[in-house]
Amino acid sequence: MTRVGIVGIGHTAFGRRSDATVQELAFEAFREAVLDAGIERDAIDASVIGAVPEYHKQRSLAGVVQEYLGLAPKPTWLTEVACASGSAAIRTAWMSIKAGVHDVVAVIGCQKMTELSTPEILALMGRVGEVQWESGFGTTFPAYYAMFAKRHMHEFGTTREQLLDVAVKNHHYGALNPKALFRKEITKKKAAASEDVATPFQVYDCCANADGAACVILAGEETARAVSDKPVWLSGMGCATASMSVLRRPNLVGLPSAEQAAAQAFEMAGMEPANVDVADVHDCFTIAEIMAYEDLGFCPKGEGGPFVADRQTYIGGAVPVNVDGGLKAKGHPIGATGTSMTHEIVLQLRGEAGERQVPDAAVGLTHNVGGIGQYCFVQVLTRE
Amino acid sequence: MFKWFGRINYAPFTKVDGFAQHLKDGRLMATRCSQCGATSFPPRADCSVCLSGDFEFTELSGRARLHTFTKIVAAPTGFEDVAPYTVGVVDLEEGGRAVAWFGDSIQEGEIEIGMELQVVPQIFEELEEIKVYYSLERPGTEWVKV
Numbered sequence: 001m002t003r004v005g006i007v008g009i010g011h012t013a014f015g016r017r018s019d020a021t022v023q024e025l026a027f028e029a030f031r032e033a034v035l036d037a038g039i040e041r042d043a044i045d046a047s048v049i050g051a052v053p054e055y056h057k058q059r060s061l062a063g064v065v066q067e068y069l070g071l072a073p074k075p076t077w078l079t080e081v082a083c084a085s086g087s088a089a090i091r092t093a094w095m096s097i098k099a100g101v102h103d104v105v106a107v108i109g110c111q112k113m114t115e116l117s118t119p120e121i122l123a124l125m126g127r128v129g130e131v132q133w134e135s136g137f138g139t140t141f142p143a144y145y146a147m148f149a150k151r152h153m154h155e156f157g158t159t160r161e162q163l164l165d166v167a168v169k170n171h172h173y174g175a176l177n178p179k180a181l182f183r184k185e186i187t188k189k190k191a192a193a194s195e196d197v198a199t200p201f202q203v204y205d206c207c208a209n210a211d212g213a214a215c216v217i218l219a220g221e222e223t224a225r226a227v228s229d230k231p232v233w234l235s236g237m238g239c240a241t242a243s244m245s246v247l248r249r250p251n252l253v254g255l256p257s258a259e260q261a262a263a264q265a266f267e268m269a270g271m272e273p274a275n276v277d278v279a280d281v282h283d284c285f286t287i288a289e290i291m292a293y294e295d296l297g298f299c300p301k302g303e304g305g306p307f308v309a310d311r312q313t314y315i316g317g318a319v320p321v322n323v324d325g326g327l328k329a330k331g332h333p334i335g336a337t338g339t340s341m342t343h344e345i346v347l348q349l350r351g352e353a354g355e356r357q358v359p360d361a362a363v364g365l366t367h368n369v370g371g372i373g374q375y376c377f378v379q380v381l382t383r384e
Numbered sequence: 385m386f387k388w389f390g391r392i393n394y395a396p397f398t399k400v401d402g403f404a405q406h407l408k409d410g411r412l413m414a415t416r417c418s419q420c421g422a423t424s425f426p427p428r429a430d431c432s433v434c435l436s437g438d439f440e441f442t443e444l445s446g447r448a449r450l451h452t453f454t455k456i457v458a459a460p461t462g463f464e465d466v467a468p469y470t471v472g473v474v475d476l477e478e479g480g481r482a483v484a485w486f487g488d489s490i491q492e493g494e495i496e497i498g499m500e501l502q503v504v505p506q507i508f509e510e511l512e513e514i515k516v517y518y519s520l521e522r523p524g525t526e527w528v529k530v
Contacts, residue, residue, distance in 0.1 A: 123460035132398065133426040134483050136390020136517065137471050138456060138463035146454035147473055154452070154497045196457040196468075247426060247473065247481040252452055 004097045005224030005231030006381075007104075008037025008217035009343045014331035015181040016114045017211035022056055023068035026110040029215035029339075030069050033106065037217045039227055044217070045102040046075040050089030050109035051335030052082060054124055055116060065108060075102075082128050083284065084370030085109065086214070086338025087377035093218050094234055103220045109339035110213035121209055128371035130245035142206055142285060144246060144372045146198040149287035151252045153200070155302065160200055162305030163286040164188045167204045169314060170283060170322050174329025176356040181210050181331030205286040210331030214339035216346070232346045232364075236269030236380030238262055242373050253302075255373030258295035262367070262378045266297075269380035273297035276319055276380075277361040278348045280341035282369035283326040289313075292367050293321070296378070315358055323348075323356045341366040342379060349383040388514045392462045399429035402441060407505045407516045410527035413441040414480060425480030446503040447523070448474035451481065453495055472520050474501055487519030 010032025012025050020028075026049075034041055047069065049062040058064050062078040079088035086109030093105040113121060125141035152158045168188055174180040191204035224231040238261035243249055250256060266272055273296055281296070283289035290304035298319050299307040307313065313321035324330055324344040327337060345364035347353045364381045387396035388404040406413045415427040419436035425444065430437050451473045459467035470486045472495070482503055486495065501520045505527050508515040 119459065119461045119464060122458060123462065126460050127394065130426075131394035135394050136392055137483055137485055138391065138459060138466070138469060139471060139483060140456055140458065140460050142458065143454050143456045143471060147452040147471075150454060150497065151452040196455075198457060199455040201454075245426070247483060252473070 001098050002220040002222070004094050004218050004234045005221060005228065006216050006234065006342065006346050007219045007224050007228040007231055008033040008039065009346050010036060010215040011179050011340060011343050012212045012214070013179050014210045014212035014333060017112065018114070022058065022061065022110050022112045023065050025112065025211060025213040026065045026108045027068055029110070029213040030106060030108055033215035033217050037227060039104070039217070041070060044071060044074065044104050044106050046096065047071050047106045047108060048089040048093045049076060049078045050086035050107065050338055051078060051111055052080055052085055053078070055111060055113050065110065071106070081375040082370035083282070083332070083334045084338055084368045084375045084377050085335045086340070087366065087368035087379070088338070088375070090216065090218070090338060090342060090379070091237060091239055091377060094237060097218060097220050103223050105218050106215060107218060107339055108213060108215045109336035111333035111335035112211045113209040113333055114211050118209070128374070130247070133247070134245065140198060141372070142201055143198040145285040145287055146201045148252050148291065149200055149285070152287055152291065155253055156305065158290065158305035161188065162290065162309050163200065163205060164191045165308045166283060166286040166289045167191050167328060169308065170326040170328035173323045173356055174325025176354070177325045177330060180325040180329050181208055182325070182329045201285060207284050207327035207332040210333045212331060212333040212336045212340070214336045214343045216339050216342050230350050230383070232349045233382050234379060235382045236265035236267070236271065238264030238268070238378040239376070240264070241375055244374050246372055254291050254295050255369060255376060257373050257376035258292065258367060258369065258378070261376040262296045265378040265380045269382065271363060271380055275363050276365045277363050278323065278345065278358040279319055279321045279365040279367065280324065280326070280344050281321055281367040283322055283328050284332060284369070288369065289321065289326065296365070296367060315356070320358045323353070323358060338366070338368040338377065341368055342381070345381050349381060388516045390517060391508065391515060400427040403427050404516055406441060407518065408507065408514065410505050410529065412444045412446050412503055412505055412518060414444050414478065415439045416442045423479060425476055425482065444476060444478050447477040448482070448501045448503050448520070450495070450497055450499045450501055450520070451475050452497060455492070470495065474503065474520060476503070482518065484518050484520050487521040489522040489525050490520065
């Protein structure tokens, strides 16, 4: 079967985008990706849209995006797995190319969130918990991860300081990313003085709701080599799930879906965690990044706190993580986050990441989580 | 009458709707598969082990141990007026887990992971319509009929 390469990438500024509709955001990312790929729009056989429908007034988003991009009558469809919708879109595009159905597929993750109020978003996101038995108690998305944090602190001695180390690191790198929502360094003191959200989390433990889009164009190997002198290959693709209800999980200190998706991706790529030069992981909350280090095998279980405190995930450390600012500083327009992660790793493997470039990065990884680990997608990406 | 369950109920129609009637009568129930005997909390009508759709309710002791917790300050729509509130996840003595609020018998400062708790059926007295839930209370706390 053919290998699948990424031949074009595009990315909007993330943030409150009151200047644009969701299809206009999709267009910005798409135009940049088509120009980057240096292909004609007509060369694209299909598109896959990653988005979470509940945030938009427009029903059935794929159709309106497809029309606005001028891709009709080519096929399109929407993928939805909460905050991992963008990676699910990449996976289905990859599958369609592997299967020989399509050759060139544009994948667009896009989301407008800021038309809703924060309490409305908290209610919507909280319902990624199980609504029959949990949501009636007013559980929220931050609250679920906060309960993972409390348990992780209890079992492994992870500290409040170590959680804030994640926020400080990601804001440090967000300041270097022109597409990021927050482009300012923060101090632990400032983070520790922010408002409570759900204990132990304060505002700076949480990523920000945002609007934005990111596009990646995939092609089968022959076409990828023909149109690009620097294709980045989707070499390992993992995907796994865990129970919707956290009440039915084996433990509340990690995401079993992430462990399994990582194992699949590393096996397919013939790699192991130590081979990874740069990673983008799903830091929707500070504890989520610490659990990701452990679930992906970058450090042993329970040692994620010291791992970030020792600066092992800064550039120059064992494995630089979220050097684009992560969800934390870049912003988290949920449907766009997966394609944004892949966008960053492609930039890194091409050596085009500017001030935040990881020197000579050859192997990259993305880790995109849907909900509270109900879904997880892991990609291992390589260059020639 | 599953619409009785929860301050806001998002899933009023279910095969296990008898749960809410039992809760109103002071009983915390799990489900047990009539075919293979597998029990579940939260309740489920369809057995995840043997796929049978036959089940019966079985009463739990309510004895539990705190697995983790958080105080929610930023509340979602519909819960702003009761914020902040503290929710805990407990491991039930007979297996399974529940998420619930801490009740009046527990002071905020004494909450710690691993503490023993009692899951107690409750009814919202301040609401005109019937709304039932369960809370996390000091061990030995009894259900009180309202």
